[in-house]
Amino acid sequence: MHMIDLAYVGRGPHEELVTYIADQQDFYADEGVHVALRDGCTWDAERLRRGAVIGLGRTLLSRLNDGIPWVALNVNTAHPLFWFLARSGLASLADLAGQRLAVTPPHTGPGVFTRIILRQAGLDPDRDVQSIVRWPGDYSMDLRRLRNGSIDAAMVGDTMAPEAIAAELGWQLLAFVGDHFQIPTVGVAVDPTYTDPEDPAVQAVVRAHRRALQAIHNDPDTTVRYLQTFLGRHTADEVRAHYEKFIAPYFTTDGQTDLAAADTAITTVAAELGVPATFTAAEFYRTV
CATH class of the missing domain: 3.40.190.10 (Periplasmic binding protein-like II)
Structure with missing residues (x-):
């Protein structure tokens, strides 16, 4: 073998x-x-x-x-199976302007995808959003931070079903990365x-x-x-x-x-x- x-x-x-x-x-x-x-x-x-x-x-x-x-x-x-998950009150990627967004580092694949999609939405990822950089994981800390209000949105992976999370907690699913960048x-x-x-x-x-x-x-x-x-x-x-x-x-x-x-x-x-x-x-x- x-x-x-x-x-x-x-x-x-x-x-x-x-x-x-x-x-x-x-x-x-x-x-x-x-x-x-x-x-x-x-x-x-x-x-x-x-x-x-x-x-x-x-x-x-x-x-x-x-x-x-x-x-x-x-x-x-x-x-790419990643999503932009946001607190209630944000309805689109454009609404991320000025908001605190949890993202992976810009030299990682998901980090690069995030930056590309933000630019597509008319946002400068270095100036128009407040990036909270963290390493990829199971994204459970992002959920905690969204709950306690220390971030406004997060780019999360599929260690969870984001649509179900958004429905359960009254949050918004702003975008599926795979719809915007292949x-x-x-x-x-x-x-x-x-x-x-x-x-x-x-x-x-x-x-x-x-x-x-x-x-x-x-x-x-x-x-x-x-x-x-x-x-x-x-x-x-x-x-x-x-x-x-x-x-x-x-x-x-x-x-x-x-x-x-x-x-x-x-x-x-x-x-x-x-x-x-x-x-x-x-x-x-x-x-x-």
């Missing part, structure tokens, strides 16, 4: 669901690979590049900033310097993940049951609503991506980072 380290670099179903399904359904075993799942959330790029990585946003930024020649071999979704966000990436993309272990992981993507669409009841393990604070109905609105419509069935849209995303991210876009989507995302 082949063996490989696979690191996740964020938390929540967008990062972990496909891997979880592949493991629970024995797709890895069927494909003849033993996967050691590693928590790479705090790892630097040099450590990450020694194995396979789930986070495509982080590897894209790493290739732009550091020149590490990552290639993505599978794409789960091109719609970029391949999670999948499987490797650095060919250390890991051959054609390595049997890598290809076995890709096959297992594509089977998991099919399962997400073909077996919603099982997928919702697995989602419940990530979204334990929510009812079964809330989890199913989250699946139907944000998982089923946006996760691929085959691990492929739209290269034209990805080219636009790379150019936009590079401009936000202030670096040249030295590669094309076809050079970063494998489509076979």
